Amino acid sequence: MMDERIWGTVTRALAEEFELKPEQMVPEARIKEDLGLDSLDMVDMVIVLETAFDFKIQDKAALKEIQTLADVMEFILITIEQENGQAANA
Amino acid sequence: MVRPRTPEADGPSSIRLVAANLWCWGWLLLASAASLFLAPFWFLTGRIRGWSVARTAREGTWHYARLYLRLIEPFVPLRVSGTELVRPGSPAIVAANHQSWLDLYLMSRIEDHNICVLVRAWPFRRLFFFGPLMRLADYIETEGTGAESILKQAGKELGAGAVLLGFPEGTRSRDGRLGRFHSGIFKLATELNSPVAPMIIKGSGRVMPKGSFVFRPGPIELEMGPRLDPGLFAGEAIPHGALRRQVRRRFLSALDQGRK
Numbered sequence: 001m002m003d004e005r006i007w008g009t010v011t012r013a014l015a016e017e018f019e020l021k022p023e024q025m026v027p028e029a030r031i032k033e034d035l036g037l038d039s040l041d042m043v044d045m046v047i048v049l050e051t052a053f054d055f056k057i058q059d060k061a062a063l064k065e066i067q068t069l070a071d072v073m074e075f076i077l078i079t080i081e082q083e084n085g086q087a088a089n090a
Numbered sequence: 091m092v093r094p095r096t097p098e099a100d101g102p103s104s105i106r107l108v109a110a111n112l113w114c115w116g117w118l119l120l121a122s123a124a125s126l127f128l129a130p131f132w133f134l135t136g137r138i139r140g141w142s143v144a145r146t147a148r149e150g151t152w153h154y155a156r157l158y159l160r161l162i163e164p165f166v167p168l169r170v171s172g173t174e175l176v177r178p179g180s181p182a183i184v185a186a187n188h189q190s191w192l193d194l195y196l197m198s199r200i201e202d203h204n205i206c207v208l209v210r211a212w213p214f215r216r217l218f219f220f221g222p223l224m225r226l227a228d229y230i231e232t233e234g235t236g237a238e239s240i241l242k243q244a245g246k247e248l249g250a251g252a253v254l255l256g257f258p259e260g261t262r263s264r265d266g267r268l269g270r271f272h273s274g275i276f277k278l279a280t281e282l283n284s285p286v287a288p289m290i291i292k293g294s295g296r297v298m299p300k301g302s303f304v305f306r307p308g309p310i311e312l313e314m315g316p317r318l319d320p321g322l323f324a325g326e327a328i329p330h331g332a333l334r335r336q337v338r339r340r341f342l343s344a345l346d347q348g349r350k
Binding site for chain 2: 017036038039041044047051
Protein backbone atom coordinates (compact mmCIF):
# COMPACT_ATOMS: atom_id res chain seq x y z
CA MET A 1 0.00 0.00 0.00
CA MET A 2 1.31 3.41 -0.95
CA ASP A 3 -0.07 5.06 2.18
CA GLU A 4 1.74 2.58 4.37
CA ARG A 5 4.96 3.30 2.56
CA ILE A 6 4.44 7.02 3.05
CA TRP A 7 3.52 6.48 6.69
CA GLY A 8 6.71 4.46 7.15
CA THR A 9 8.80 7.19 5.53
CA VAL A 10 7.20 9.92 7.66
CA THR A 11 7.59 8.10 10.95
CA ARG A 12 11.10 6.86 10.20
CA ALA A 13 12.31 10.32 9.18
CA LEU A 14 10.76 12.05 12.20
CA ALA A 15 11.83 9.36 14.67
CA GLU A 16 15.39 9.51 13.40
CA GLU A 17 15.69 13.28 13.38
CA PHE A 18 13.98 13.91 16.71
CA GLU A 19 15.12 10.70 18.45
CA LEU A 20 11.62 9.46 19.14
CA LYS A 21 10.78 5.92 20.12
CA PRO A 22 9.03 3.72 17.51
CA GLU A 23 6.15 3.07 19.92
CA GLN A 24 5.46 6.81 20.07
CA MET A 25 4.83 6.93 16.34
CA VAL A 26 1.09 6.35 16.24
CA PRO A 27 -1.38 8.38 14.13
CA GLU A 28 -3.10 9.93 17.14
CA ALA A 29 0.19 11.07 18.75
CA ARG A 30 0.02 14.82 19.37
CA ILE A 31 3.07 16.59 18.04
CA LYS A 32 3.64 18.92 20.99
CA GLU A 33 2.07 17.16 23.94
CA ASP A 34 2.96 13.53 23.20
CA LEU A 35 6.09 13.81 21.10
CA GLY A 36 7.42 16.92 22.86
CA LEU A 37 8.32 18.78 19.68
CA ASP A 38 8.61 22.55 20.05
CA SER A 39 8.31 25.42 17.59
CA LEU A 40 11.94 25.05 16.48
CA ASP A 41 11.36 21.35 15.81
CA MET A 42 8.33 22.27 13.69
CA VAL A 43 10.59 24.40 11.50
CA ASP A 44 13.04 21.50 11.25
CA MET A 45 10.18 19.15 10.43
CA VAL A 46 9.71 20.97 7.12
CA ILE A 47 13.33 20.22 6.15
CA VAL A 48 13.03 16.62 7.35
CA LEU A 49 9.90 16.01 5.26
CA GLU A 50 11.29 17.82 2.22
CA THR A 51 14.45 15.71 2.40
CA ALA A 52 12.54 12.46 2.97
CA PHE A 53 10.15 12.98 0.06
CA ASP A 54 12.40 15.06 -2.18
CA PHE A 55 9.91 17.86 -2.73
CA LYS A 56 9.51 21.47 -1.70
CA ILE A 57 6.73 22.34 0.74
CA GLN A 58 5.14 25.53 -0.59
CA ASP A 59 2.37 25.97 1.97
CA LYS A 60 4.50 26.19 5.11
CA ALA A 61 1.75 28.13 6.91
CA ALA A 62 -0.49 25.05 6.72
CA LEU A 63 2.00 23.18 8.91
CA LYS A 64 1.01 25.43 11.80
CA GLU A 65 -2.41 23.76 11.78
CA ILE A 66 -0.90 20.32 12.27
CA GLN A 67 -1.71 18.75 15.63
CA THR A 68 -1.08 15.03 15.27
CA LEU A 69 0.99 12.59 13.23
CA ALA A 70 -2.20 11.75 11.30
CA ASP A 71 -2.34 15.43 10.29
CA VAL A 72 1.27 15.22 9.07
CA MET A 73 0.34 12.19 7.00
CA GLU A 74 -2.67 13.98 5.51
CA PHE A 75 -0.54 17.02 4.77
CA ILE A 76 2.03 14.87 2.97
CA LEU A 77 -0.64 13.08 0.91
CA ILE A 78 -2.12 16.42 -0.20
CA THR A 79 1.34 17.78 -1.04
CA ILE A 80 2.18 14.67 -3.09
CA GLU A 81 -1.15 14.98 -4.89
CA GLN A 82 -0.40 18.62 -5.71
CA GLU A 83 3.11 17.73 -6.87
CA ASN A 84 1.74 15.00 -9.13
CA GLY A 85 -0.93 17.40 -10.48
CA GLN A 86 1.71 19.99 -11.30
CA ALA A 87 3.90 17.37 -12.97
CA ALA A 88 0.96 16.18 -15.11
CA ASN A 89 0.13 19.74 -16.18
CA ALA A 90 3.73 20.54 -17.08
CA MET B 91 11.14 -17.17 55.29
CA VAL B 92 13.58 -14.45 56.23
CA ARG B 93 15.77 -13.33 53.39
CA PRO B 94 19.29 -12.09 54.12
CA ARG B 95 19.41 -8.32 53.80
CA THR B 96 22.14 -6.57 51.89
CA PRO B 97 23.36 -3.02 52.49
CA GLU B 98 22.30 -2.14 48.91
CA ALA B 99 18.77 -3.35 49.54
CA ASP B 100 18.57 -1.53 52.85
CA GLY B 101 19.82 1.81 51.52
CA PRO B 102 21.12 4.25 54.08
CA SER B 103 20.25 3.52 57.71
CA SER B 104 17.50 5.60 59.27
CA ILE B 105 19.95 7.42 61.51
CA ARG B 106 22.19 8.29 58.60
CA LEU B 107 19.19 9.39 56.53
CA VAL B 108 17.93 11.70 59.29
CA ALA B 109 21.41 13.06 59.91
CA ALA B 110 21.93 13.70 56.18
CA ASN B 111 18.65 15.59 55.92
CA LEU B 112 19.27 17.67 59.01
CA TRP B 113 22.74 18.45 57.73
CA CYS B 114 21.92 19.18 54.08
CA TRP B 115 18.67 21.09 54.68
CA GLY B 116 20.18 22.90 57.66
CA TRP B 117 23.13 24.14 55.65
CA LEU B 118 20.88 25.04 52.72
CA LEU B 119 18.78 27.26 54.98
CA LEU B 120 21.80 28.73 56.72
CA ALA B 121 23.79 29.33 53.55
CA SER B 122 20.77 30.86 51.79
CA ALA B 123 19.89 33.08 54.76
CA ALA B 124 23.50 34.20 55.13
CA SER B 125 23.69 34.94 51.38
CA LEU B 126 20.50 36.96 51.59
CA PHE B 127 21.88 38.91 54.57
CA LEU B 128 25.24 39.50 52.90
CA ALA B 129 23.77 40.34 49.46
CA PRO B 130 23.72 44.16 49.97
CA PHE B 131 27.37 44.13 51.09
CA TRP B 132 28.29 41.85 48.20
CA PHE B 133 26.63 44.16 45.66
CA LEU B 134 28.40 47.14 47.26
CA THR B 135 31.70 45.30 46.89
CA GLY B 136 30.87 44.57 43.27
CA ARG B 137 30.12 48.25 42.68
CA ILE B 138 33.46 49.26 44.22
CA ARG B 139 35.22 46.72 42.00
CA GLY B 140 33.44 48.13 38.97
CA TRP B 141 31.48 44.95 38.21
CA SER B 142 28.09 45.08 36.55
CA VAL B 143 25.08 44.01 38.60
CA ALA B 144 24.81 40.82 36.50
CA ARG B 145 28.46 39.92 37.04
CA THR B 146 28.19 40.58 40.77
CA ALA B 147 25.09 38.34 40.97
CA ARG B 148 26.81 35.57 38.97
CA GLU B 149 29.96 35.70 41.10
CA GLY B 150 27.85 35.60 44.25
CA THR B 151 25.75 32.70 42.98
CA TRP B 152 28.88 30.77 42.03
CA HIS B 153 30.46 31.19 45.50
CA TYR B 154 27.19 30.39 47.27
CA ALA B 155 26.71 27.20 45.24
CA ARG B 156 30.35 26.15 45.66
CA LEU B 157 30.16 26.71 49.41
CA TYR B 158 26.98 24.65 49.68
CA LEU B 159 28.47 21.73 47.76
CA ARG B 160 31.47 21.77 50.10
CA LEU B 161 29.25 21.87 53.17
CA ILE B 162 27.23 18.81 52.17
CA GLU B 163 30.28 16.75 51.15
CA PRO B 164 30.16 14.57 54.30
CA PHE B 165 26.91 13.09 52.97
CA VAL B 166 27.08 13.97 49.28
CA PRO B 167 30.68 13.54 48.13
CA LEU B 168 31.37 15.03 44.73
CA ARG B 169 33.73 13.54 42.16
CA VAL B 170 34.66 15.96 39.41
CA SER B 171 36.65 15.49 36.22
CA GLY B 172 37.36 17.50 33.10
CA THR B 173 36.15 20.87 34.41
CA GLU B 174 39.45 22.40 33.32
CA LEU B 175 38.07 22.01 29.78
CA VAL B 176 35.87 25.07 30.38
CA ARG B 177 38.39 27.67 31.46
CA PRO B 178 37.66 31.29 32.31
CA GLY B 179 37.64 33.47 29.23
CA SER B 180 36.98 30.64 26.79
CA PRO B 181 33.27 31.02 26.08
CA ALA B 182 31.27 27.93 25.35
CA ILE B 183 27.82 26.51 25.66
CA VAL B 184 27.64 23.87 28.37
CA ALA B 185 24.88 21.28 27.95
CA ALA B 186 24.02 19.33 31.10
CA ASN B 187 21.65 16.46 31.78
CA HIS B 188 19.08 17.23 34.44
CA GLN B 189 17.92 14.99 37.28
CA SER B 190 17.68 17.22 40.33
CA TRP B 191 17.65 20.82 41.52
CA LEU B 192 21.12 20.07 42.87
CA ASP B 193 22.36 20.17 39.27
CA LEU B 194 22.20 23.95 39.37
CA TYR B 195 24.63 24.01 42.28
CA LEU B 196 27.02 21.86 40.24
CA MET B 197 27.61 24.76 37.86
CA SER B 198 29.94 26.12 40.54
CA ARG B 199 32.38 23.37 39.61
CA ILE B 200 32.91 25.06 36.25
CA GLU B 201 36.04 27.12 36.74
CA ASP B 202 34.57 30.16 35.01
CA HIS B 203 32.40 32.19 37.41
CA ASN B 204 30.71 34.15 34.64
CA ILE B 205 27.92 31.67 33.92
CA CYS B 206 24.68 32.66 32.25
CA VAL B 207 21.98 30.01 32.63
CA LEU B 208 19.25 29.42 30.07
CA VAL B 209 16.10 28.99 32.14
CA ARG B 210 12.46 28.21 31.45
CA ALA B 211 9.82 30.76 32.46
CA TRP B 212 8.48 29.22 35.69
CA PRO B 213 11.62 29.49 37.89
CA PHE B 214 11.72 33.25 37.25
CA ARG B 215 8.20 33.57 38.60
CA ARG B 216 7.89 30.88 41.23
CA LEU B 217 11.23 30.53 43.01
CA PHE B 218 11.15 32.83 45.99
CA PHE B 219 14.90 33.18 46.49
CA PHE B 220 16.31 32.44 43.05
CA GLY B 221 13.75 34.19 40.81
CA PRO B 222 14.90 37.75 41.60
CA LEU B 223 18.54 36.60 41.72
CA MET B 224 18.23 35.12 38.23
CA ARG B 225 16.82 38.42 36.98
CA LEU B 226 19.76 40.30 38.52
CA ALA B 227 22.18 37.80 36.97
CA ASP B 228 20.62 38.40 33.53
CA TYR B 229 19.88 34.73 33.00
CA ILE B 230 18.13 34.10 29.70
CA GLU B 231 14.45 33.19 29.80
CA THR B 232 13.80 30.66 27.04
CA GLU B 233 10.00 30.49 27.15
CA GLY B 234 7.84 33.32 25.92
CA THR B 235 10.88 35.08 24.51
CA GLY B 236 11.32 35.34 20.74
CA ALA B 237 14.04 33.26 19.10
CA GLU B 238 15.72 36.40 17.75
CA SER B 239 15.85 37.98 21.19
CA ILE B 240 17.35 34.81 22.75
CA LEU B 241 19.93 34.64 19.96
CA LYS B 242 20.85 38.29 20.51
CA GLN B 243 21.19 37.88 24.28
CA ALA B 244 23.19 34.68 23.93
CA GLY B 245 25.49 36.27 21.36
CA LYS B 246 26.06 39.22 23.67
CA GLU B 247 26.93 36.94 26.59
CA LEU B 248 29.32 34.75 24.59
CA GLY B 249 30.88 37.88 23.09
CA ALA B 250 31.52 39.14 26.61
CA GLY B 251 33.26 35.87 27.49
CA ALA B 252 30.46 34.20 29.45
CA VAL B 253 29.69 30.50 29.59
CA LEU B 254 26.10 29.63 28.67
CA LEU B 255 24.64 26.73 30.61
CA GLY B 256 21.53 24.92 29.44
CA PHE B 257 19.64 21.71 30.16
CA PRO B 258 18.58 20.38 26.74
CA GLU B 259 16.10 17.91 28.25
CA GLY B 260 14.12 20.97 29.38
CA THR B 261 13.03 19.31 32.61
CA ARG B 262 14.35 16.99 35.30
CA SER B 263 14.27 13.29 34.54
CA ARG B 264 12.05 11.32 36.93
CA ASP B 265 13.69 7.94 36.42
CA GLY B 266 17.31 8.87 35.71
CA ARG B 267 16.93 8.00 32.04
CA LEU B 268 18.19 10.63 29.65
CA GLY B 269 15.25 12.42 28.04
CA ARG B 270 14.84 13.75 24.54
CA PHE B 271 17.01 16.76 23.81
CA HIS B 272 15.42 19.96 22.57
CA SER B 273 17.23 21.81 19.83
CA GLY B 274 17.39 25.32 21.35
CA ILE B 275 20.93 25.46 22.67
CA PHE B 276 22.27 23.55 19.67
CA LYS B 277 20.66 26.08 17.37
CA LEU B 278 22.38 28.80 19.39
CA ALA B 279 25.69 26.94 19.08
CA THR B 280 25.46 26.64 15.29
CA GLU B 281 24.17 30.20 14.79
CA LEU B 282 26.83 31.69 17.07
CA ASN B 283 29.53 29.19 16.08
CA SER B 284 30.18 28.34 19.70
CA PRO B 285 31.51 24.96 20.87
CA VAL B 286 29.29 22.77 23.04
CA ALA B 287 30.74 21.11 26.14
CA PRO B 288 28.73 18.21 27.59
CA MET B 289 28.46 18.28 31.40
CA ILE B 290 27.53 14.75 32.43
CA ILE B 291 25.95 14.44 35.86
CA LYS B 292 25.54 11.08 37.57
CA GLY B 293 23.84 10.43 40.88
CA SER B 294 22.10 13.74 41.62
CA GLY B 295 18.73 12.18 40.78
CA ARG B 296 19.39 9.48 43.35
CA VAL B 297 20.46 11.94 46.04
CA MET B 298 17.52 14.31 45.46
CA PRO B 299 15.03 13.04 42.85
CA LYS B 300 12.42 15.22 41.21
CA GLY B 301 9.41 15.62 43.45
CA SER B 302 11.24 14.54 46.60
CA PHE B 303 12.31 16.55 49.62
CA VAL B 304 14.46 13.84 51.13
CA PHE B 305 18.22 13.80 50.71
CA ARG B 306 19.54 10.29 50.21
CA PRO B 307 23.26 10.28 51.00
CA GLY B 308 25.48 9.19 48.15
CA PRO B 309 28.02 10.41 45.65
CA ILE B 310 27.48 12.68 42.69
CA GLU B 311 29.81 12.53 39.72
CA LEU B 312 30.37 15.39 37.34
CA GLU B 313 32.28 14.82 34.15
CA MET B 314 32.95 17.54 31.62
CA GLY B 315 33.45 16.09 28.16
CA PRO B 316 35.54 17.55 25.33
CA ARG B 317 33.92 20.37 23.40
CA LEU B 318 32.20 19.72 20.10
CA ASP B 319 32.67 22.23 17.32
CA PRO B 320 29.40 22.99 15.49
CA GLY B 321 31.41 23.59 12.30
CA LEU B 322 31.80 19.80 12.02
CA PHE B 323 28.10 19.56 11.12
CA ALA B 324 27.90 22.48 8.69
CA GLY B 325 27.26 20.16 5.72
CA GLU B 326 24.22 18.48 7.28
CA ALA B 327 20.65 19.30 6.22
CA ILE B 328 19.92 20.40 9.79
CA PRO B 329 23.31 21.20 11.39
CA HIS B 330 21.95 21.85 14.89
CA GLY B 331 19.98 18.58 14.73
CA ALA B 332 23.13 16.64 13.89
CA LEU B 333 25.04 18.42 16.66
CA ARG B 334 22.22 17.66 19.11
CA ARG B 335 22.24 13.96 18.23
CA GLN B 336 26.03 13.75 18.54
CA VAL B 337 26.02 15.44 21.96
CA ARG B 338 23.21 13.17 23.15
CA ARG B 339 25.13 10.11 21.99
CA ARG B 340 28.02 11.23 24.20
CA PHE B 341 25.68 11.49 27.17
CA LEU B 342 24.17 8.08 26.49
CA SER B 343 27.59 6.54 26.27
CA ALA B 344 28.88 8.28 29.42
CA LEU B 345 25.71 7.40 31.36
CA ASP B 346 25.93 3.85 30.05
CA GLN B 347 22.35 3.94 28.83
CA GLY B 348 22.94 2.85 25.23
CA ARG B 349 20.58 4.32 22.64
CA LYS B 350 17.27 5.55 24.09
